[in-house]
Amino acid sequence: MANLCPLAYKFLVATEKKMFTMIRNAFMSLILFTILAGFVYPLVVTGIAQAIFPSRANGSIITRGGKPVGSALIGQQFEDPGYFWGRLSATTPYPYNGGSSSGSNLGPNNPELMKAVQARIHAVRTADPDNKAKIPVDLVTASGSGLDPHISPAAAEYQVQRVAKARGLDETTVRALVAKETQGRWLGILGEPVVNVLKLNIALEGLPKTKTMRVVP
Amino acid sequence: MTGNDLFQIVLYFGALLLLAKPLGIYMARVYEGEQFLPVRIIGPVERIFYRLCGIHPDEEMDWKQYAVAVLLFSVAGVLLLYLLQRVQGVLPLNPQKFPAVSPDLAFNTSLSFVTNTNWQDYGGETTMSYLTQMAGLTVQNFVSATAGMAVLVAVIRGFKRHSSKTIGNFWVDLTRSALYILIPLSLIYSLLLVSQGVVQSFRGYKNVTLTQAITYNTAKLDENGNPIKDAIGNPVTEKAEIKGQVIPMGPAASQIAIKQLGTNGGGFFNVNSAHPFENPTPFSNFLEVLAILLIPAALCATFGRMIGDMRQGRALFAAMLLVLVTMTALCIWSEQHGNPRLAALGVDQTASALQPGGNMEGKEARFGIANSAIWATATTAASNGSVNSMHDSFTPLGGLFPMLLIQLGEIIFGGVGSGLYGMLIFAIITVFVAGLMVGRTPEYLGKKIEMFEMKMASLVILIVNALVKIGTAIGVSTGAGVAGVANPGPHGFSEILYAFSSAANNNGSAFAGLSGNTVFYNTALGIAMFFGRFWVIIPVLAIAGSLAKKKQVPASLGTLPTHTPLFVAFLIGVILIVGALSFMPGLALGPIAEQLMAGR
Known part of the structure; x- marks a missing residue:
């Protein structure tokens, strides 16, 4: 197949590669955002809150x-x-x-x-x-x-x-x-x-x- | 309406006017990649981010690639969030030992948070582990908002660029929105909230001893846990005594900050910002309600600055403000008026120095009428959907305005990003209608509006409209839909209409008496949220792509200026006519019928 229509094959490989890169971008950025906004951010807020407002932060x-x-x-x-x-x-x-x-x-x-x-x-x-x-x-x-x-x-x-x-x-x-x-x-x-x-x-x-x-x- | 009610309106919108412009200009500078102080500080983090993700920030995307990137990122978000909820039972940071979330609820919740709707069919303090709240829900609070902002920036580029195939890079717009805007703002906000008493702790729930023990009747159960019934079929009850109280905890402040700033609205606790731990004082309330409209309002200035004509942003802002202030005043007026049925029982609903009076069912004493009604209209104008009072218990007219604001399409400020791109669609329709009147090819911001743009703009309005109506029709005509209704009569219809309006327009607030945590509503509303978000984003990006390709048309004598009071009035007219034509029949069956029955 690949030899029969080299142009189409090239196109497919190109889009597939692009798609693959995009999927990687999507998952990697989601993982990084999870670390940053899901762990670092709440932990930093908790650390500061517990230090400055211990009574209020705990109810x-x-x-x-x-x-x-x-x-x-x-x-x-x-x-x-x-x-x-x-x-x-x-x-x-x-x-x-x-x-x-x-x-x-x-x-x-x-x-x-x-x-x-x-x-x-x-x-x-x-x-x-x-x-x-x-x-x-x-x-x-x-x-x-x-x-x-x-x-x-x-x-x-x-x-x-x-x-x-x-x-x-x-x-x-x-x-x-x-x-x-x-x-x-x-x-x-x-x-x-x-x-x-x-x-x-x-x-x-x-x-x-x-x-x-x-x-x- | 009392003097204080008026004063609260002035105070709130005054603060908004004051802050919108500076923040908007700051955001424009971020998106345009200007080299200024914040970029020098946060820039290194941004570059590490791109390197780790394999993102080439200089690579531009055409509108299709941009749309694919938005979709892929959102699908990844849905998958991760679904998975996290399903396995939370075996993961750490779960002091209350909550089991896995059921499949249909997890489906609904992940779509809800990824689409920036944040509709909640669960109570946070009884369902979600701390890990799910922070690593799952808080994260989507951030990234669903940044995705909306990114799409808006792409649309603005569509107007700004000419003869261009590309509209920017999604990953860059996404990352910048988070790193430079939402994360720093949320950090400041969450600490201010903790200073008022919002909890931020990883400890388990606390038990305290009550000052007076509570006795109550509870259904008697047999050995199998089934309620025992007496001879005539009534459940047998026994007295129970409660001597302690559970005080819930959790990393709440960090999530509440972003849920307000990112027009998300998903509460940490079941009753959202009515909960004293989510919104403890009038000052925390002011901060939170200000946050609802802060970024959507500021984006008008961002838009003006980026297209190089601040007047255009100001005109859109003025249209939004006029509609909202009017509806806010009407909502306060109706709530302050109170419930005629309570007046008939001799209850004192008159405002005085000692009490706010009015319809206090479902409202908190510290917020009273004005601060509750301002929140109700702000949260539904923006697609925020957080609440500080229960909309289900509003007077019929008081509940009509929040519902109408949702049904106008979440464009009166609207969601971060999504509100303004929705408003731009209406601006396009307005110049088109004006063009028809005088027989000229319509233009907006120097771009000719042609058949393709109009088709896409109509799709945006029609899809969401269809979702609301078909959803409501199915809801009221199936047993599963009607079973969820909590209030009898027209109010029950309103509950279903409100639910589908809220889901399809990605608002997330509810007439919360409706039992949404059923397979029917979890699924139907999940679908409405998904299509309401992405079937709007795709045509909107298509418009952006098509506009970017066009040449700039220099303004001529015959061009309709789009920054004048005349245009603002015309734009408001188009919004209200489209909204009224679409939803008057529905509103007549619900709140209007109910208003006519009130006091009888």
């Missing part, structure tokens, strides 16, 4: 008495009336499952969304029947991550009365603590003002119980 862990009790960035579930409650969490099989983040993904007209919101309103109202204020929206809706560590200052303010009563504390004391734990907008311009629920509850446990339950006259 901003909060410890109490030497024991890790959570992360400053990952929310926890609170249901006791004596604690501030966070956002609803749609993680499975239980709320605030740090190993499996998830939103509810319920559409605005989905009856399931209404059920979830109504159940939460019921729980909030039952725990604090005297509070007639409108419930702030972030207290009855699920966060995007299911691990939101924050609530709005409005949602915290709504709960002050209940928490104070359950703990036998003065409302002004609790309110002052909320104000202390409230973070404003970043540099006053970015994001929204928030309260970290876990940090607030830990601070709450540190408060001395100054007052017993109010006696109803």
